[in-house]
Amino acid sequence: MDVDIAHLQGWIGREQTESEVLTPTLVRQFNATFDRRSGTAPGEVAPLLIHLCLTQPIAPMSGLGRDGHPALGGFLPPVPLPRRMWAGGAFAFRGSLRIGDEVTRQSTITDVQLKQGRSGTLCFVTVSHEISANGHPVLSERQDIVYRDIPAGGQARAAPPAAPVGQHSRSLTPHPTLLFRYSALTFNGHRIHYDKPFCIETEGYPGLVVHGPMQATMLCQYAADLKGAPPARFRFRSLSPLFDDADFSLNASPEGGGLKLWTARPGGPVAMEAEADWD
Template sequence: MTPLDIDHLRTWIGREETAEEAVTAALVQRFRATFDEEPGTPVEGEATPRFIHLCLAPPLALTRALGPDGHPARGGFLPPVPLPRRMWAGGALTFTDELRVGDTMRRTSRVENLTVKEGRTGTLCFVTVLHTITADARAILTERHDIVYRGLDAPGGGAPTPPAAAQGRFQDAVDPSPALLFRYSALTFNGHRIHYDQPYVTRQEGYPGLVVHGPLQATLLYRFATRILGRPPARFAFRGLSPVFDTAPLLLHADEAGPGALKLWTAAPGGPEAMVAQAHG
């Protein structure tokens, strides 16, 4: 494995890129169907579901430019961190307006920071990206995106097994079926094979099953918070703690955390917290 040249990697701090895509009724229908909602007939100007922005203007790497794991080759906008696993570690979003059918979404992304530390499972490299989403000069949302790069050690890395997740006052369950994971990968143009290629993820990566996407878990928790609060939260932050797989139901939990606020988490039955989140407003 190539050693980390931290000084070189940190020259990516401050890099920016922009991307645009029109918000279509067809995308809204596909998003709704993926989450088991009736697709309906969206009309021009209608507000779209929150988190649909993750399905817009994805990076367009050629198929031949993908690595063995299905990720695009390193370099370009993101720094070329020479660690084989790249994961969505967490993020935070603040919503100020709605994306609407017929809008042209514009995303401006900036590499904000890069840090390296040693964890229980080896070297970890954290990259922070700030996304600003606008549509026709309207500010829609800001999003901090935390990415972690790590080595190929076996899942768990010999670390102590964390305790089973607590039971929330509010609970729901989702079937993280291969069909759901594949559809979400397709919606987000995500070629990462751990989410849809069962032989690869079990034989090459050593996981017991397909890995549930971090952004998918965040979307499910946000939608769960919306149902509990009766309105979409204005602020939402989340952090991934451990992977969950398609081998068991994905449990959604929530507790009240003050007026208009919720603490939320996901877990497999009897398993540790996989993702934790906070919703406000």
């Protein structure tokens, strides 16, 4: 498929600002989804990465594409490739969100690049987010989005090596209700996370796709639990998808003064890799 990269790069520098109050109800819903506990009273520290559930795009039904995403050509560039997924990202924490804060996300498109991968044409869009609470900066985020074509059937590729088991490891079940709840928390209409017939018959996946941001949240929470404190910096990269047809594990091993983390299904390759550092 031809992609007019010069046209798409015209979106570089585009900005968007959204604000939303972090409510006790959202914290309770977030904790219930991840089976965690925390305070829910105004003024208490909110859970790590709950900001991913705030200030998300709100498009009317008439403004959605075939896959449930907002139609192309709004804030994000109109990349003419049918699959859109998180490729990775990074967080630098400067403070904590607290319940009752007015959270503002100022977003800027900083790069658009076209590459050729083993599966065909790839378009990478980089978005920078500055998150503030009541006007005070608390978090910087880089979001890497990848657009790709639906691969055609053909020659099978060599299977990637199986992921190791970390020094610390925890097994999880990607139940469809878990995926649905996280989609609801983030107002994410992408059908690959809750519409199994669409996943299998249209997208060619074996099952529902486990969200990249949800895996990142689980790994970041796991890192904070193991160290007893939230990290100062957290970076992650998606390498292969996880589906709801098998359990998967969170893994962590010490690396320098921080942790190397990853997700994987039993006998499968690394799905998401991450690094967490503390000052």
